[in-house]
Amino acid sequence: MNVSSRWLMISVGLGVLLNPLNSSMISVAIARLQNVYHLDFTVVSWIIFSFYIASAISQPIMGKASDLFGRKKIFLSGLVIAFVTSLLAPLSPNFGWLIVFRIVQSIGTSMMGSVGMAIVRIHITEKQAAAVSVISMFQSGAAAIGPFIGGVLIHWWDWPAIFFVNIPFVVSSFLLALKTIPKDERSTSIARNMSFRKWMDLIDVPGILLFTVGLIAMLIGLLSAKSYGHIALINVIVGLFGLVVLGGFVRHELKTTSPFFPLRSFVKYPAMTWVNAEFMVVNVLFYALFFGLPSYLQMVRHVSEFYTGILMLSLGLWSLVASPIAGRWIDKSGPRPALLLSGVLMTFGAIWIMILSKTSPVLSVCLALTAFGISNGLNSVGMQSALFKSSPKEIIGVASGLFNTSRNFGAILSSMLLGIIMGGKFSFDGFRLLGETLTVIALLWVFMSQKRQRSGQLEES
Template identity: 65%
Template sequence: MNRVRNQWLMSAVGLGILLNPLSSSMISVAIARLQHVYELDFTKVSWIVFCFYLASAVAQPVMGKASDMFGRRKIFLTGLIVSFAASLLAPLSPNFGWLLVSRTVQSIGTSMMVAVGMAIVRIEVKEKQAAALSVLSMFMSGAAAIGPFVGGVMLQWGDWPAIFIVCLPFAAASFILSWRVLPKDAPATAAGTRSFRTWLEWMDAPGILMFTIGLISLLVGLLSAKTAGQFSWMSGSVCLLGIAALAVFVRRELRTASPFIPLRTFAQHPALTGVNVQYLLVNLLFYALFFGVPSYLQMVRHVSEFHTGLLMLAMGLSSLIASPIAGRWVDRAGPRPVLIVSAIMMTLGSVWLALLKESSPVISVCFALAAFGCSNGLNAVGLQSALFKSAPKSMIGVASGLFNTSRYVGTILSSLLTGLMMGGSFSFTGFRRLAMVLAVIGIAMVFMSLRHRDANLVQGSDA
């Protein structure tokens, strides 16, 4: 009976948490279509990517804390309602601005489920817990892997609104199952009875505000300067505002007792810092290609959305195949050789794309996509293992939070880099320039991986 209950609980949580990677990856094949529909340049339409990852970067740690106050069941069910409403309203957006609002709300809703889904399974599933958590990881990695293909099919079937509508049955099914199988939350703890002011301080609302203002200001300033072809006093002022806000953010995080991002941890644990920097660069490189290649195929090579999604399967399937291989390899040899091979494959994939010609067969892109997919599968396991080896046992939770933050910062920077390389329009020259920059980043990651020493990654034994 307990086994059957656990299976239903896993299904309820899995159907909910897959909405975040599915929603974020499907949009990669819809960027060209949205640019045409709303008559926008590439820089402006890129905000459909920015807003999702910005909201996720803020919402996931916030909702993780909020669940300690209000209960994980409440947060999970609320996330499903928010996600369902945003996915339903997005196709009705009268303009691109309202679509960005719906997309941001969708990101917050799906982040609520990701923030507490793993915790629910860790607490409620007592038997074969590691296997249960790996199943949830497969829900997320599988959704991200097939997202571009599903997006291409949806665009072929019902244009861009279909990539939001397809989320509705998943959210509805997860809500029905979750309502029946998720255990009721315990009575409110002392944290839940705090005053509103104390609650804001505990959540570090000022730090969240400065972090958000800083990132958005920098993005707006840099992208507007790139679009205009020069720095104006306006774009320069916005960039300075962003730098000032991030400086205030750093100063606050180093001093406050309950920081949004515990920056002191980086100074205290250099090995952990190295893992997070490498994870940031991995995501910068991977997502720059994850969103850049579909735009290249559609805008430069004039491949249909459906066939673009089909070609992108080379990346997703390669990642799924590489992940279990990486797990066995890490168990035998540690994370270092896995990370070295992964960095080399990312570098070779970037070089391959940089050497493409306008007349190169479209199918040749699959070689680079397969290399990036394999490297992504290797990194997912290798860097996770390096993280646990470099973090003291007493702060594994904090380390995991920092790890996720590094991922989102990397994805945000990937979109910024792509926007800066392209400017107003996606071109073959800009794509080649992007690939060259990514090849340099890949080489840097090779040297970072070579510096990994399993002997140094033993701080996890410290209490």
């Protein structure tokens, strides 16, 4: 691999790491933001899933936009948006504006994530697998160390630092990308001759609007169901309205020729659908712990952001260690043994959370973090392998996109779960209830995974 290819990888890597870095750093900042803006836990949890909702919507849109307007243009535009939001978010006059900047930040960072891997695959022709793995390491590494970086920054400066830290990455990536990413091909000029209505049809604006309105309305309705509170009639109406709109979204997506979310693929390939459902469930587990445990440490056990970040680092590091080991194991034995061990570890971690007492040593949470970290590493490789086996080769690109969307949905559902269980205040009783809920979900996932794999073996035989 020549020098220019290496610099291209670095420029792209510095851009694509921004989305996972910003989605993970916020886990340590939730307690501080709740105190700064005087909010209950349900409201402050919108800082989590607003980011994932925006990512789930913008990633497929930006993938289509890059085919029309050029990948380099989309990548550089995303960096500009990330730069502006990193400067403005800390100046937010209230929490509502912070959510707005957080959503725009998610869109900007999703622009790099949507086209970064494609840029590497197109412009680096030698040792391409190694190049792709390096970009994946930028993404997974950023997600792994995000809570640690967030904890250090908040401890020494304050929560605005988790936005300012993006600036050196953005500037470095932009300057390198200008020089290293080749110019877009002339074929992208087709977008200039495309009518506005055709462009709207191509990205499926009606589908996007139905999905966004329906999901947000349903979340508002569900989040009104606090653990020990009452549900207002207006919230029930809003929730039901959201379900009706989502039903309209499903009907629209099955009929339209260029769907925002290709539901027909799920209908046509049930094995692939089952894998995505499992992946969504496992991410509900992972992200509920990922966002719930820092709040438990800070709000219940009164651990500082700095030490919370250090403790959370074990989750990401064990995940990184387990992933390459899982790859070699799955190559030899298939995904079933690795996924079974993953389910056992998840169940153990959830039970461990459930039995923690108010006087348990803080370091004991590392046992749950280790179990979930190894489990996540096994799942990342095992579920990807299961996806490749269940998806026809001709739609593997679509399947990979749906797989990432399932991850985003899992993160959204996990934050919704936290909001419902905790209600207005993060408490020890709520944390124990979270452990009980995660134990049930872990057992459900083990049942789903083993049933799918047994049925797959019967079909092969």
